[in-house]
Amino acid sequence: MQSFDPKQQPQASSSPHLPRWKMILILLGIGCIGGLGLQYWLRLRQFDAAVQAYELNDCNQAIAGFKSFDGNPEVEEARQ
Secondary structure (H helix, E strand, O other), X not given: OOOOOHHHOOOOOOOOOOOHHXXXXXXXXXXXXXXXXXXXXXXXXXXXXXHHHHHOOOHHHHXXXXXXXXXXXXXXXXXX
């Protein structure tokens, strides 16, 4: 019968690096945050372009730009 010696048990992770699944979760988190930032930036640019078109009296372009912002108080004010 073998005796139990905890020093001879293999460690779960002998590598000094993070396990692969933790690294994947970290990269997914960074990707999600980056995606949200990019989405915010693109919507901000779209809104600014619509406001600029409104100020230049390009009504068709302004209406097309504002359609995706229905319910936004600034858009409702600009439409009136």
